[in-house]
Amino acid sequence: MKSRGDVWVFLGIVFALPWLLRGLEVVTGTRFLYWAIMVSVAVATWVAARYFWRPAEGVARATSILPVRPWHRTLGWCGLAFVLFVVMSAAAVALNAVTGIYPVDLDGFSALRDVYAPDTAGRTGVPWDLIGQALVANLGQFVLILPLAFYEEWGWRGYLLNRLREPLGTWPAMILIGVICGVWHMPGFVPAGADGLWPLLPFTVFCVFFGVLLGWLRLASGSIWPAVVGHAVNNTVVFSFVQVVVADKAAEDRIDGWLTGLSGWQGLVIMSIPIAVLAVRTRRSPGVGIENRQG
Template identity: 25%
Template sequence: MFFAVAFAVPWLGWTLLDHAALSLWLFPLFVSLAGFAAAWAEGGRAGLAALCRRTLRLRGTLRWILAAALIPPTLGAGYLLIQGIPLNALRPAFDIGLATTLAAAIVTGPLAEEFGWRGYLQPALLQRLSPLATALLIAAAWSLWHVPLFGAAVFGSVESSLRYVGYLAVWSVFLVYLVERGGGSVWPAVALHWAANVHANVLGALFPSVDGSLLPGGSKGLGTYLIVTAAFVAVHWRFFAHRDAAMPVAAEAAAPGPTRQAER
């Protein structure tokens, strides 16, 4: 059910309707709605309640939310420094336009999608796969989901398609780690997804003298991002390589609601 709802409605909408507002604000919501629908279909009211309890939890997640929000701009700033942008180019220049962009970006991707990708699908895959395999598989599905939205602009060649898959794989690797460390809470995923979508805008405001074509995002900076991500996986290899590393959260997601309540 998850894939049917998450893909069918947005794909039909993006293919049949040429409506910018619906494409941005409505159709992506069906990924999160698919997560809730699948939880209901598989576990009834108890399954839906369990998904909500796990994904909405805030206790003990603040440091993971903060880390998630800082990862994309930190990677982006590192890329700019590697490209030779001097630190004295740092001259913050924020305006109301940026504030509007940052606020809108919380909804259009993170809240609209993450209750599906990381709230429902990730723990379901972790029951069978290692965290690394789970992250890469979600990155592939996540990329495929964007095909009708971005079309030839991103998926016009094999090379550009693979670059986009690699870009989403970077975030998926960090997301599986942060969400599991946060006990299955979706808020670290929302924070990182948001930061990934806007980090080029933020860096542009922090370094206003830098040509916009040099700012990271998509394929720009991908080599740097992949190297850092590979190093992160190597440092946390025990977590990423073994299926049981994330089993507590995955098991909680799979267990029937009444059983979990009785155990508590």
């Protein structure tokens, strides 16, 4: 069996840095963990790939950063990833509303007004101007977070997926990476408050489905860039989508990770559909997403 010592180096760095950064937050009283831990994945990837794995074809190709040509194909997959996550989020919120689990307000858009125009609270009708503001704000956040999403995806779906597929198989590798990602987020759940670390469990289940979907996007396209776009749009536009339709701020505070949004059972069912389609498509396309892997 070929050596995978670089994987252990990667895991050691990627788990140690977030806890060190969390300690710095506590000591300094500042808050930078959200973006800093995403950077830590890139640090772990670079050290493990550049100094321990040393792939013959170069780090960029071995971790699926390259090639990106033909451009129209890569851009097409990136566009699909963007639209896919927005549509899935809308479908999940719709199912939440139909089942009565997560009430929505399509008459007054109270939570949207609470965020963008508190002085309009209580008014009815569709506030197109506020919806436009929310869209522009979230698209701006999407652009800003793209580099951070790249840092993560370079590690999870660029480096680690390529390194684990050969010894474990594609499905086990993607599921294991999803579990690793969920547990890796633990410093962000500390201090955990009254609920303890319990919310980490549904979040980890979501990370498995989310990671498998990003993994198949990566394999079907042969590039990490669609996964980067999917990750970024999930952390911005999708995450904030609920503000457009949620009934009120109090309802948002009652969100149960097992029941609402893409992390709820509705969202998991919805994500399973494109996962199945991409898995079938990839397996029916010989050579798609297959990299030269070095031991």
